Amino acid sequence: MSLLLIALNAADAQAGAGFAQSFGSEFDVLVLTKGDVPAIGARQVFSVDQADLAPADAMATMVQGQLGNYTTIAAVSAMWSKDLLARVAGLVDAPMVTDVIAIPAPGQYLRPIVAGSLLATVEVDGAPVFLTIRPAGFAKPEERANGSTSSLGAPSNGVTVRTNKSASQGGRPDLTQAKVVVSGGRPLGDAATFERLIGGLADKLGGAAGATRAAVDSGIASNELQVGQTGKIVAPDLYIAAGISGSTQHMAGMKDSKIIVAINTDGDAAIFQIADYGLVMDLFEALPAIQSALD
Ligand SMILES: Cc1cc2nc3c(=O)[nH]c(=O)nc-3n(C[C@H](O)[C@H](O)[C@H](O)COP(=O)(O)OP(=O)(O)OC[C@H]3O[C@@H](n4cnc5c(N)ncnc54)[C@H](O)[C@@H]3O)c2cc1C
Incomplete structure (x- = not known):
């Protein structure tokens, strides 16, 4: 063996x-x-x-x-x-x-x-x-x-040639390697708000930003940020889920995280079933407050 x-x-x-x-x-x-x-x-x-x-x-x-x-x-x-x-x-x-x-x-x-x-x-x-x-x-x-x-030595060329490479995470750690992941869902509404609230908190914690498929499909977050069954599998020390319902498909990608914090206005949201800490609160109030507390 x-x-x-x-x-x-x-x-x-x-x-x-x-x-x-x-x-x-x-x-x-x-x-x-x-x-x-x-x-x-x-x-x-x-x-x-x-x-x-x-x-x-x-x-x-x-x-x-x-x-x-x-x-x-x-x-x-x-x-x-x-x-x-x-x-x-x-x-x-x-x-x-x-x-x-x-x-x-x-x-x-x-x-x-x-x-x-x-x-x-x-x-x-x-x-x-x-x-x-x-x-x-x-x-x-x-x-x-x-x-x-x-x-x-480097490998010989195969039949595939890479013609372009772009990084869109703005220097954040790789999602699958990060110790902290801050993820946002559909309620974030647009890309600028996602970047300000989710990306901003991720930067303050030295972490990566993640998203649900609903957020990706709505153009709020880029495709490579998707966490879940058809996205990336992550298991950071801390996973913050803001405005995320907790679908089976999303949880398949993050439920092995060590500490899960969920922020959701609906106290019955499924994400609270696997959360270690739950905040029943509007994310538009909670995330700026957390960011201010970290300043
Ligand atoms: C084959 C298949 C594969 C899939 N793969 C994936 C996958 O890999 N990853 C993935 O994420 N999904 C995946 N999905 C989609 C999945 O089923 C869900 O549709 C998706 O995860 C829902 O995303 P969401 O939680 O952002 O949105 P929603 O379901 O719309 O939930 C939004 C949540 O935010 C809360 N909310 C609303 N406003 C606020 C506010 N102001 N503050 C705080 N909370 C608020 C609501 O109470 C709700 O719980 C897949 C689906 C299928 C069929």
């Missing part, structure tokens, strides 16, 4: 380290972009010499060349990892399980289904097994020295 943890960058390696340390064997880590790698106890660190992740088809061919004899290839659940690992699994005709939250026994994988309302235990045939994992299900990693480090 041996594990290769694939990480986008240093923060992603840190996010996957708890899973890797609990895996029950030594593990190596393949970091797909250059930068310092945190001390997570990897036997070998392979680091790809590229500033940005190349398109997934080029990366898949490169990762295929690194599979060696590993029995498990894992990465933290994210759009990029599901895209990349599914391609590599396809290339080597191997099984893949996404969004794993626990390994109850060797070869068994626990994962949420039906937007998180049920848990399924999955067994697969074939090797290696490709996994994407949700870090919140695993213990926090200990700081441990890594073994040897090797640098790998």
